[in-house]
Amino acid sequence: MRIATKQVQGVLILVVNESRLDANAAETFKEAFQQLLNEGHQAIAFDMGKIAFIDSSGLGAIVNCLKKIGPNGKLVLFGITAPVASMFKITRMDRVFNLCSNEEEALQAFEA
């Protein structure tokens, strides 16, 4: 799984350069996220702009990340593509996650 990170204004931006977040990728993604938490990151913005497909295992993995970051941390998702948005809508995850349209908006969400 190709994952890139960068720090902007104290926020860690996580980019997954894969078109699918599915059963094959879910475990690796969870481990990578856990690694970021182990490194002490508590403000994470997840750039989902490249992900064109997410299945139930992939969705489970992101929910797992949200639970792991806990009440003291903050996870914001941004740039979600249309198919992923419709998956979020049907499972009501659009009400569970903090969704932003782009990086700038995501960074603002951390200032609040």
Next chain:
Amino acid sequence: MRILIVDDSAFIRTMLQKALEKWGYKVTSVDNINAATQVILTDGIQFILTDWVMPGGDGPTLCRRIRELDVDFYIYIILITSLEGAQPLIDGMAAGADDFIHKPIQMEELRARIRAGERVLQLERSLHDRNKKLAELGDNLLAMQNIIQADLKVAERIQGKLLPANLSCILGVRMEALFRPSSHVSGDIYNFFRLDDRRVGFYAIDVAGHGIAAAMMSLTLSQQLVPEIRPSSLITFGLHESLPGFKRALPPTTVVTRLNQQYQSDDAGTLYFTMIYGVIDTATHTIDFCQAGHPNPIYLPNDGAAQFIGDGGFPVGLTLLAEYESISLQCSKGDSLFFYSDGITECMDEKGQMFGEDQLLQLIEETRQLAPENVLNAIAERIAAWRGSTKFDDDISLLKLSFVDIDC
């Protein structure tokens, strides 16, 4: 190590034997190549020191014979030669010799060459041992895989028995099902059953992921979602007011909420499921269902176009914050409803394009003109054609409920 000396000169044999024994080797010596072949086969000697020119067959002939032997160990051959130039070496190697020593033999050189050969044999032996172990391991794996495959086939039969027949009819509601597991066992499960004198219950469940872990969860769920009077049942509660032998059916939102409370795991998101649980009042043709993350059902009214109903909902087991609502639909005789797992809409063709909800809606509209018993087959065929195969990446299930005559 044992070494076989092949030389027609008794003097050379004795000289070599003494030296080799002094260096710690066990030595056998013969004076012709026929005797040599015999000793190799009976004693399994792996190291040969042979003269080139001998009556009754020369050294290269012995080399060729040895290389033709059907033995499962390597035999290292040093040819003793008094011939000069490159050509004899080429011929000797072509015949199968590993190394050469020139006459007159320098004993220290011979000792070094024997040691080099010994190293080659040691390497060959360890490779041979390792290959043998690998072969054994391969056999074990194969045996183990056969056991797992046999177990999976049993599991497949058990799971098959938990599903209702592909066609069943209760109180004027006909249920037809399409089921294509992606492997032997499946995370998709559904059922259709009588709740009391006028109500029928049904569910369609898709456990996240597929394969064994998902199947085990779907089996547990099928044991809980039973209308019988048993304490583990999650869908009935208390005794029915007027019907002896029946319990009161719980409303769909209550059932799903109870499941959601029960299936919160420490490792959130690893094991959860989407579902639809519904109760049909056959006296009024009203259907009441709770949609928990499952795809939007398709409603095909007798007198109107196929349409999606529902607005999504939280999957079960993802979050305790989930609140569930029910959808109530007033139907008429001749209406049908389709509940399906995302294995259908997310089914990819070879270009990676998904079958999609719109295509499914259109397909269901098209199949309304077919005889009812042909509808699900036509849908199955279209999905298989899209996929280009009858082997799917995800479990596929589709439940069709139709309001028909009471004695269908």
